[in-house]
Amino acid sequence: MTTVIGESQMAFVQGRQITDSFVIAEEIINKWKWETIGGLVVKIDFQKAYDSVDHVFLDSMLEGMGFGTKWRKWILDSISTPLLLVLVNGSPKNQFGMERGLRQGDPLSPFLFNIVSEGLNCILLKGAELELIKGEVFGGRDVHITHLQFADDTILFIKPEMEYVMNIKRILRCFELASGLKVNFHKSGVARVGYKVQMNSLWATALKCKAVSLPISYLGFPIGARPCSKNSSGGSSKNRKVAPEFFMGGWWRKRKINALKWDEVCRSKNKGGLGIGKVAVKNKGMLAKWVWRFSNEGKALWKRVIVATYGLDSGSLYWNWKGTHHPSFFTKAIASLYKENSRAVWVLKQGTKVIIGDGARASFWKDISIESTDLQESFPQYLCVGHFKRGGGVFTVSSFCREMEEQVANTDNFVKFIWQGSKEPITSILLNMPELCKEAKRRRKSGVQEWILPISEGLKFNVDGSSRGNPDPARIGGVLRDSRGKVLCLFSLFLGFYDSNLMELLAIKKTCSLCAMNSALEGRRIEIVSDSMVAVFWINDEVIGCIQHANKVYDCRELMRNHGGLKLSFSSRKSNSLADLLTKKGSRKEGDMVHWSL
Numbered sequence: 001m002t003t004v005i006g007e008s009q010m011a012f013v014q015g016r017q018i019t020d021s022f023v024i025a026e027e028i029i030n031k032w033k034w035e036t037i038g039g040l041v042v043k044i045d046f047q048k049a050y051d052s053v054d055h056v057f058l059d060s061m062l063e064g065m066g067f068g069t070k071w072r073k074w075i076l077d078s079i080s081t082p083l084l085l086v087l088v089n090g091s092p093k094n095q096f097g098m099e100r101g102l103r104q105g106d107p108l109s110p111f112l113f114n115i116v117s118e119g120l121n122c123i124l125l126k127g128a129e130l131e132l133i134k135g136e137v138f139g140g141r142d143v144h145i146t147h148l149q150f151a152d153d154t155i156l157f158i159k160p161e162m163e164y165v166m167n168i169k170r171i172l173r174c175f176e177l178a179s180g181l182k183v184n185f186h187k188s189g190v191a192r193v194g195y196k197v198q199m200n201s202l203w204a205t206a207l208k209c210k211a212v213s214l215p216i217s218y219l220g221f222p223i224g225a226r227p228c229s230k231n232s233s234g235g236s237s238k239n240r241k242v243a244p245e246f247f248m249g250g251w252w253r254k255r256k257i258n259a260l261k262w263d264e265v266c267r268s269k270n271k272g273g274l275g276i277g278k279v280a281v282k283n284k285g286m287l288a289k290w291v292w293r294f295s296n297e298g299k300a301l302w303k304r305v306i307v308a309t310y311g312l313d314s315g316s317l318y319w320n321w322k323g324t325h326h327p328s329f330f331t332k333a334i335a336s337l338y339k340e341n342s343r344a345v346w347v348l349k350q351g352t353k354v355i356i357g358d359g360a361r362a363s364f365w366k367d368i369s370i371e372s373t374d375l376q377e378s379f380p381q382y383l384c385v386g387h388f389k390r391g392g393g394v395f396t397v398s399s400f401c402r403e404m405e406e407q408v409a410n411t412d413n414f415v416k417f418i419w420q421g422s423k424e425p426i427t428s429i430l431l432n433m434p435e436l437c438k439e440a441k442r443r444r445k446s447g448v449q450e451w452i453l454p455i456s457e458g459l460k461f462n463v464d465g466s467s468r469g470n471p472d473p474a475r476i477g478g479v480l481r482d483s484r485g486k487v488l489c490l491f492s493l494f495l496g497f498y499d500s501n502l503m504e505l506l507a508i509k510k511t512c513s514l515c516a517m518n519s520a521l522e523g524r525r526i527e528i529v530s531d532s533m534v535a536v537f538w539i540n541d542e543v544i545g546c547i548q549h550a551n552k553v554y555d556c557r558e559l560m561r562n563h564g565g566l567k568l569s570f571s572s573r574k575s576n577s578l579a580d581l582l583t584k585k586g587s588r589k590e591g592d593m594v595h596w597s598l
Helices: 018-033 055-064 069-080 109-129 162-179 197-207 230-247 279-296 301-310 329-340 342-350 380-386 397-404 412-420 423-431 433-442 500-517 533-540 550-563 573-583
Strands: 039-044 136-138 143-145 147-150 153-158 189-193 216-218 221-223 368-370 459-467 472-481 487-498 526-530 566-570 593-596
Touching: 018 039, 018 136, 018 147, 018 153, 018 189, 018 216, 018 221, 018 301, 018 329, 039 162, 039 216, 055 069, 055 109, 069 109, 109 147, 109 153, 109 162, 136 301, 143 301, 153 162, 162 197, 189 197, 279 301, 279 329, 279 342, 279 397, 329 342, 342 397, 459 487, 459 500, 459 573, 472 500, 472 573, 487 500, 487 573, 500 526, 500 533, 500 550, 500 566, 533 550, 533 566, 550 566
Parallel strands: 459 526, 526 566
Antiparallel strands: 039 153, 039 189, 136 143, 147 153, 216 221, 459 472, 472 487, 487 593
């Protein structure tokens, strides 16, 4: 449909949305509000649009678009073969065929109506080309908008001159005679935008339609409305007051008690909530999706209007407009993401990647690039890093809200470890339970956690151990980075069959050994980070420690003491994800690697 339907039609065309019309209309009206001349907004109402289309006109449009004779015959047969009859005093009369109409409700009817309405689009474009009518121009003559269509909903944007207004009426009459689509002028309306709004009745009389004022309803959106507050925060605050009342207990007309904490109710179901979600977060998610669409959609009409109006970089994720002091409230809302909620922008940037070309034919790892080989064969040790982030390539508001959501600490594995161990580990952990509870409470961070750079001139070694059973094939991995985030070392090793707690200790021990063997790391301050709270507790607490794996704990302490610059700390798995990924590179020895870049 995109090859035969003009870009002003937003309905039933892949890649176009109903909100595109709203954004374009808002930008036009916002521009006119600050101009001396302004413009006219004409909302057209067609009388029984789907039931009055002439079949001959539809056939001529199909022929002009290049459809074959057989195809056109199939289309006409599908809409004209049904027979109708009329009951007179309860008795049926003779049957007759359909000469008009597209059988509204049939799966083909929306697409056929788009083809019919394309005739109006062509006439209006030709009229603008001959300067019979004049709409709004963005960016010199880059983008010229005279009308927008969504199925049978049509809105016109005309400069306020009597010649243009009368030509619009003549064009609509000609289209009515050709297609059978009759314009109901009594239900249509015209609104004056900008200077001399009181002259609106003059234009309404010329068109023989109603004189209306802003805002006007188009596709369910209030076009030209004045926003009450930025980002509709008023609606969000009302929702926060009304919605919690459904979760309050108590008698009628008495003070009620909150049965559930509202923030807990808004969490997703897999995190203990009801999955309702916060309106403010969803609003930011929908605004962020516009940023994603802006950088992802190449030549969409709404994007060209935004670029021409504000001088934006068409491939950027940042909306820093220039060249105007009066941006629309839609553009202000997008820009507020960068000023008020840096986390929303961070989630958007972290979940976005740049694809070479169109992405359909370019594969970074698998395409032949160097000496008739692909990168996954030449550099297998880096392949695991390349698989770190995955996505379907489509922005969804639900995934954005999940990343913005606070994460509830999961203590199931920790509790299982306590009661599955021997008596001594249980005693040592329960004695320190108050401190561990404080640590668990402190770790209730957001769902997405950024890797934190080490101190200046320092290094950070993220390590992890993985075992799928007790025992089972186990692997350790780690990554060493400097204060600029540069990777200095990667390792992934298969050690045998061990349980998960022992693997965490072996991963820390191997990391200490690597630091001790490399002379370039002698005397350097290196922070070893593990996502195992238990292993870190065993090694750092020299009073209690661990009897079950006492030898391994003692070896780790000795290696750290001999080096002098090693420090062991705990971090959540979210910020230790690269090391965790290296442990899942394989379960056998053929995938072992230790790569240095010092």
